[in-house]
Amino acid sequence: MSVPSSSVPRVGVLGDGQTWLADYRRRIEELRGRAELAQAEIAALTATAASPDGAVRATVDSTGALTGLAFGPAADGLDRGALADLVVATTASAAAEVSRRATAALGPLLEHR
Secondary structure (H helix, E strand, O other), rough: OOHHHHHHHHHHHHHHHHHHHHHHHHHHHHHHHHHHHHHHHHHOOEEEEEEEOEEEEEOOOOOOOOEEEOOOOOHHHHHHHHHHHHHHHHHHHHHHHHHHHHHHHHHHHHOOO
């Protein structure tokens, strides 16, 4: 008499499936841990840039928002328009640095796919 294949226990297959699932869960937890570390590192990022002549120094946070602005002695010789342009350019430079650092922080996370 033949036993239907659906009633035959598949211990080997089930065991392999359980091993695969356990390994998958471990990898997901590892990935989550790396993602949390990268997120914390990115959230704490700041960058400061200075204009070439030292007239402007701008600091931004991880979102690129301006959090600090200082003027050096060279700012005294600039008209308002030139100073405003220098503030914008220097702030953009600091924001670009934050972006570069954020990308670098994500590197290890993206490498372990």
